[in-house]
Amino acid sequence: MSFDPGAGGGSRPCKTWEVWEVYHTQHDERVCPVCGPHNGQRYKLGEGPQPPLHLNCRCWREEVERTCIETEPEPPKPKPPPEEPHREEGPTRDTTPATPNTSGPPSRPTVGLDPGIVNDGNNPNRVGPGGGQRAQ
Numbered sequence: 143m144s145f146d147p148g149a150g151g152g153s154r155p156c157k158t159w160e161v162w163e164v165y166h167t168q169h170d171e172r173v174c175p176v177c178g179p180h181n182g183q184r185y186k187l188g189e190g191p192q193p194p195l196h197l198n199c200r201c202w203r204e205e206v207e208r209t210c211i212e213t214e215p216e217p218p219k220p221k222p223p224p225e226e227p228h229r230e231e232g233p234t235r236d237t238t239p240a241t242p243n244t245s246g247p248p249s250r251p252t253v254g255l256d257p258g259i260v261n262d263g264n265n266p267n268r269v270g271p272g273g274g275q276r277a278q
């Protein structure tokens with residue numbers, strides 16, 4: 143089991159880790175009485191029994207927990223440059239000239255809709271060539 147050294151320290155890098163290890167034995171009849179009591183025990187890194195405790199010792203310690211107990215001091219942040227005081231007055235801006243209003247409806251040429259001939263043939267009051275007299 144391994145732990146990412148960079149994890150658990152929050153946003154800042156960890157300065158001091160508290161590492162816990164578990165003492166493992168082979169769990170068989172050959173486990174010596176020296177190591178047997180330590181089986182499964184947790185010890186801080188650098189503390190407790192450090193295998194091998196004797197000749198032909200098959201025990202080992204495994205890191206099982208890592209806790210950051212001290213983080214690196216917060217690095218000083220570079221101060222942002224002071225904001226320039228906003229001034230209303232200053233160089234006059236170039237005002238774009240107002241464009242003429244051309245939003246009116248475009249004039250379209252009337253095609254085929256001459257009112258003089260639309261009702262031609264259907265107007266009963268149409269004055270015929272006879273000057274008002276209907277020609278039977």
Ligand SMILES: [Zn+2]
Nearest residue numbers: 177199200201
């Ligand atoms: Zn041992």
